[in-house]
Amino acid sequence: MTGQSTVVTFASGSVTGTGTVRSVHPLPEGAIVVVDATPFHPVDHTWPDQPGDPGVIRSEDGAALEVVEAVMVAAGDDGAFAVGSDIPVKRGAEGWTWQVGHRVAAGEAPEWLGPGVDVSLWVDADVRAALSRGHTACHLASLALDLAVADLWRKDPGSDALGNPDFEGRANQSSRIAGDSSIDEYRLGKSLRRAGFDTETFAATLAERESLINAQLSAWVASAAPSEIEVDGPTIVDRRRWRCALPEGEAVIPCGGTHVRSLSEFAQIRVALDLSDPQLLVMTTTAVSRLA
Numbered sequence: 305m306t307g308q309s310t311v312v313t314f315a316s317g318s319v320t321g322t323g324t325v326r327s328v329h330p331l332p333e334g335a336i337v338v339v340d341a342t343p344f345h346p347v348d349h350t351w352p353d354q355p356g357d358p359g360v361i362r363s364e365d366g367a368a369l370e371v372v373e374a375v376m377v378a379a380g381d382d383g384a385f386a387v388g389s390d391i392p393v394k395r396g397a398e399g400w401t402w403q404v405g406h407r408v409a410a411g412e413a414p415e416w417l418g419p420g421v422d423v424s425l426w427v428d429a430d431v432r433a434a435l436s437r438g439h440t441a442c443h444l445a446s447l448a449l450d451l452a453v454a455d456l457w458r459k460d461p462g463s464d465a466l467g468n469p470d471f472e473g474r475a476n477q478s479s480r481i482a483g484d485s486s487i488d489e490y491r492l493g494k495s496l497r498r499a500g501f502d503t504e505t506f507a508a509t510l511a512e513r514e515s516l517i518n519a520q521l522s523a524w525v526a527s528a529a530p531s532e533i534e535v536d537g538p539t540i541v542d543r544r545r546w547r548c549a550l551p552e553g554e555a556v557i558p559c560g561g562t563h564v565r566s567l568s569e570f571a572q573i574r575v576a577l578d579l580s581d582p583q584l585l586v587m588t589t590t591a592v593s594r595l596a
């Protein structure tokens with residue numbers, strides 16, 4: 305038995321917390337510190353859309369160590385230990401425990417930071433807030449995109465979280481979230497055409513579609529809808545969902561990331577559509593904080 309899955313508190317918006325160090329793993333690219341509970345949000349190893357939180361770990365007597373990023377780690381009952389994309393098994397695989405790792409800059413952690421030590425954990429709150437805005441804006445933009453191209457389907461592609469034709473689900477191939485922004489890529493190849501999507505009309509009306517998305521995003525920002533993360537349990541392996549009560553209905557999307565508490569945290573969300581490669585739609589979403 306290698307231990308328990310890490311208890312995580314980021315879903316409720318926490319950026320600080322306390323815990324006990326469980327293990328420290330020296331690695332050439334930066335040692336990994338595992339704590340029993342953490343407010344740090346780790347980058348997901350299978351769908352790495354939102355970067356892991358940076359921040360600081362402090363001892364009770366004031367020593368501090370910078371955390372470069374939080375990552376997913378998996379510890380095998382046989383002593384195996386894997387980080388991020390090197391994890392060789394699927395989530396929930398027998399004989400493995402899933403934990404949050406705090407990667408530090410040096411290959412070895414300092415002496416004061418060993419198993420059993422009580423620490424406090426401090427996420428960089430500004431970075432987290434900007435990533436949360438970026439992630440919520442990303443989901444809203446994809447819902448607005450689905451809506452803006454809903455008339456271009458000749459067959460039913462299935463429904464998105466608002467009941468509109470699911471362009472996102474059919475075409476999205478990658479999503480990268482950064483502070484107050486995201487970049488999504490959509491494959492507009494033969495298979496999408498075969499699924500019934502009219503790519504020619506889409507390409508011919510790109511500017512119009514972009515305006516439709518931006519108008520929808522302005523309306524959603526103005527609605528100041530509440531936004532939250534639902535969890536099935538307290539640890540990093542428990543499933544999580546983003547829930548946002550939009551005027552058109554409640555959108556619920558499986559999601560491991562962090563989010564704003566209300567769309568009133570935005571002054572604006574806008575997208576730019578780029579189809580310079582006719583096979584690949586690139587949607588860049590930019591958010592502006594109301595506090596900026």
Ligand SMILES: [Zn+2]
Pocket residue numbers: 439443546558559560561
């Ligand atoms: Zn998400």
